[in-house]
Amino acid sequence: MNTGLRITTFAAALAATFGAAYGVGQGVGPVVADSPPKHADEHTPPAPEPEKGQGHAGHGTPPAGGLQISEGGYTLDLETPRVTAGERADLRFTVRDAGGRALTAYQREHDKELHLIVASRDLVTYRHLHPTRAADGTWSTPLDLPRAGGYRVFADFTPAKTGAENLTLGADLAASGPYEARRLPPASTTARVDGYEVKLSGALRPGEANELELKVSRHGEPVTDLQPYLGAYGHLVALRSGDLAYLHVHPNGEPGDGTTRPGPDISFTATAPSSGAYRLFLDFKHDGEVRTAAFTVRAGEAAAGPDTPEGHAEDGHGH
Structure with missing residues (x-):
């Protein structure tokens, strides 16, 4: 396996509730705790200026990208604008090519055709999901977000064609319900x-x-x-x-x-x-x-300092 790094830059939070699909592959990946940190002394810094481009890099500064919902001739098509916090929903999406056709052929990377990450804007809630793909190219996966607020959804994949590069496309998702802002958990080793x-x-x-x-x-x-x-x-x-x-x-x-x-x-x-x-x-x-x-x-800072343990899994279900 090659040591690799793929970087994608994202914007804020909007949209996607989704109905069911059937297909190839299955699974819901790990779930991270979203309980509020007890030590909230770390403030979220201003967003850095986005950089153009994306892809693999092992040395030097990798190019950043992914603010776009479309890149490299492909678009992440989310089908509904929002989910409801605390309620299970089926997240549905399609990757479309420049002609609007659904992508149905992917390279398998790390045992999957596509990796889906959902993270809250405050980085307290995190989901690594493995959706299923129907024959028509529609992907779906169960999703239950515990808190209202803005989330980012991004799909990590490589089209199955000669010379195709890995892409991570990002889109915004909103979870409706009573909202409570959280601070970034404190630094810990x-x-x-x-x-x-x-x-x-x-x-x-x-x-x-x-x-x-x-x-x-x-x-x-x-x-x-x-x-x-x-x-x-x-x-x-x-x-x-x-x-x-x-x-x-x-x-x-x-x-x-x-x-x-x-x-x-x-x-x-x-x-x-x-x-x-x-x-x-x-x-x-x-x-x-x-x-x-x-x-x-x-x-830029060594991974050393106050040993404040954090980061337990939420409930272990769905792995």
């Missing part, structure tokens, strides 16, 4: 979820590729038998606070390559597009269940 502890070391640096290492333990003992999830022992997504720039980071090594061990350490190489606060979401699988550990970090 430790996250705890369901009896597991994940410690982060390394630094996220603007314009510079750098290693991030996450060490997983359970009840004080190192976990050395992590299970593959999406073709790796860990799956890391980083979102920039303010504009929700999206960094999809792949691990260094893969199961079965002869050198990568199944824990306790999971290593990634990442490049931040700018300084500022980021939210990191690590998905890992153990004992047959996927869990998510969440961290707040600041690009």
Whole structure:
């Protein structure tokens, strides 16, 4: 597996409630806690200026993009404007080409044709979903958002045609209901979820590729038998606070390559597009269940400092 980084920059929150579809592949990925942080001393910084372009990069400053709902000749078509907070809905969307035709052929990447992320604007609620695709190209997945407010939906995929590049298209989603603003959780190098502890070391640096290492333990003992999830022992997504720039980071090594061990350490190489606060979401699988550990970090600052644990999974359902 190549170490990779895909970045997509996003805007604010609008629209999508969705009805059902049937099709190929299934699954709902990890769920992160949305309970309000007890320490709210971290303010969301102003959104950085968006940069044009997008794609993979391993060194230097990766190009940022994804404010567009359309890019590279493809459009993310959301079918309804909103969902209701606290109520289960079927999220439906279609990826369309420049001629308006539904895309029905995708390259499989990390065991899936398309990866769907839903995150709240305050980066407290996070969903990694695996929708199903009907024969007509319509994707659908169950979605239950706990709080009212603005969310960002983004689809990460590569069309199945020669020379096609990976794209992450973004669109806004609104969850209706009583709204309560939340602050970004405070910076921390430790996250705890369901009896597991994940410690982060390394630094996220603007314009510079750098290693991030996450060490997983359970009840004080190192976990050395992590299970593959999406073709790796860990799956890391980083979102920039303010504009929700999206960094999809792949691990260094893969199961079965002869050198990568199944824990306790999971290593990634990442490049931040700018300084500022980021939210990191690590998905890992153990004992047959996927869990998510969440961290707040600041690009340009070493991953060290106050050890305030946070980032437990919401309820573990749907993995």
